[in-house]
Amino acid sequence: MPVKPVASGEVFEPEVPLLIVGGGACGLVAGLAAKDAGTPVVILERDAIPRGSTFMSSGFIPAAGSRFQVEKGIPDTAEIMAADIQRKNGAEADPVVVETLAKHSGRVIDWLAEVHGIPFSLVEGFLYPGHSHLRMHATPRRTGEELMGCLLTAAETAGIDLLTDAKTVDLHVDYRRRVHGVGFERPDGTRERVGCRALLLACNGYGGDVELVARHLPAVRDALYYGHEGNQGDAVRWGEALGASLKDLGAYQGHGSLATPQQTLISWALMMRGGIQVNNAGQRFSNEHGGYSEQAAKVLSQPGRTVWAVFDTAIHDAALEFEDYRTAQDAGAVRIFASLTAMAESLNLPLDALERTFAEMQQHAASGRPDAFGRTFAPETLLSEPYYAVRVTGALFHTQGGLEIDGSGRVLDRAGTPFPNLYAAGGAARGVSGSGDSGYLSGNGLLSAVVMGAIAGRTASEGVRSSPDLRP
Structure with a gap:
């Protein structure tokens, strides 16, 4: 039974002011925010070593108005960022939550950097699909593993109690819907x-x-799941039992560029710098600049459910910035060919089709007109010999729907009323990616985890200080 009633006079010992379920980036940031606001925190983490989905990501957090942007002269604002998010998801996300996240994003990044020593810098050199300004912030190695390490160090330094090997199995709630x-x-x-x-x-x-x-996600029911194994829908099931509102359960973040069989993420920066994807017939099949989330289903629809990411030396050299790419290269995923003929022969691709694909890109670059998929090609980004290729597949990374929350991170019931003392953020909560896969704007997952985590942590702290006696 995921939710248990609290009996009259029932006492819970020990009792802590704020309990957080989940020790990933969201839980750690929420804990830091609450602790900074003066509220003691205990985090329950199911694993022996906290990792979460963040550990498997690139660790990029979008934010507008941070000091890192200001130092680089990036003219970004919360209003522009909110508009980018809503444009990508077709205005399907809660506008209050979107605006709140955008408004607080820069402040949260600056707070984590200045108060808790997270070594952020602005990611430069390319724009992810849908972003109008450079706003991705990351730690030096550009990995989620490193980001998690930094947050764990910050939590330890702050004196936050983190209880590992503690899998939460049920909630105890009274007739007033208060969690005890x-x-x-x-x-x-x-x-x-x-x-x-x-x-x-x-x-x-x-x-x-x-x-x-x-x-909820039939299009990727057979896709490789490249997320944390602990993401078992606990928050969804607790929400169902409590009568909470659940929204956008069909939303998810996929990725159309997971090296196979190495199962290493290949950054979409390769596509944004000029790379392409071709199927086993040597043909492009989509606009690679449309977004890596929706690309997952497109890749999986190709024969053999795999395609080739193709790029050149300039893109390869730039990609070496990413540790995941270097890992893929060390694992033998990156292959190099002196010519299209060599690539076609080695990868068993029809040479005539591959040559037509490259000729079409050159024609569109010369004319300035978009191709049949809507992508434009600049002459300076056309691929040149030698060519590099990585076999990739599509994968499900994490879901984007969940408990409906307000702009403060309070969980709402089906009538839109907040529960008295229940909060959610990150993947447990409804995100800002709309209802499907195409609304995911790069970084939405960590935006909801880190920024809403900070907001919800502070809100919960305020709630603890003002809450009445919880004994039934």
Whole structure:
């Protein structure tokens, strides 16, 4: 039973002011925000070592108005960023949440850098699809693993209590819909419980649950899941039992460029710098600048469910900035060919089709007109010998739907009323990517995790200080 009623006079000991379920980026940032606001925090993490979906990402966080942008003279604003998000998702996201995230994004990045020592810098050199300005912030190695390491160090320095090997299994809620505590399970099967004045769910989505994916995401039900195995839909199931509003459960972030069989992420920066994808018939099949999330389903629809990412030396050299790419290269995923003839022969692609593909790109670059997919080609970005290729497939990274929240991170019921002391952020909450795969703007996942995590952590802290006695 995911939600258990609290009996009259029932006491939860120990009790903590704020309990956070999930020790990924969202939970850690929420904890830092609450602790900075003066509220003691305990984080429950199911794994022995906190990782979450962030660990498997590139660790890029979009933000407008940060000092890093200002230092580079980037004329970005929260209004421009919010407009970019809504344009990508077709205005399907909650405008209040979108505007709130955009407004606070730069401040959160600056706070994490200046107060907690997260070594952010602005990612330069290319724009991800849908972004009108350079606004991606990342740590030096450009990996989610490094970002998680930095956040864990910050949490330890701040004195946040992080309880690992503690899988939350149920919530204890009274007739007033107040959460009094949670039950959690240890690896050996023993059960414990802890009380709380407020509960913040930062336990991500449901990408690791086969049944929920099949029900809500049929287009990628058979896709490789490249997310954290702990994303089992706990927040969705708790929300259903509580009568919470669940929105955009068909939304997800896919990725159309996962090296196979190495299962290493190949940054979409390769496509944005001029790279292309061709199928086993030597043909392009989409606009590679449309977005990497929706590209996952397009790649999976090709014969063999794999395609080739093709690029050149200039793009390869720039890609070496990314540790994931270097890892893929070390694993033998990156192949080099002196000519189209050599590439066609080695990859078993029809040479005539491959030559037509390249000739068409040259024609569109010369005319300035977009191709049949809507992509334009600049002469200076046309690929040149030698050519590089990586076999890639499409994958499901993480879900974007979940508990509906307001702009403060409070969970809402089906009538739009906030629960008294329940908060959510990151993958546990409804994101800002609309209802499907094409609304995902690069970085939306970490935007919701990090920025809404900070907002919800502060809101929960305020709620704890003003809340009445929770005893039933």
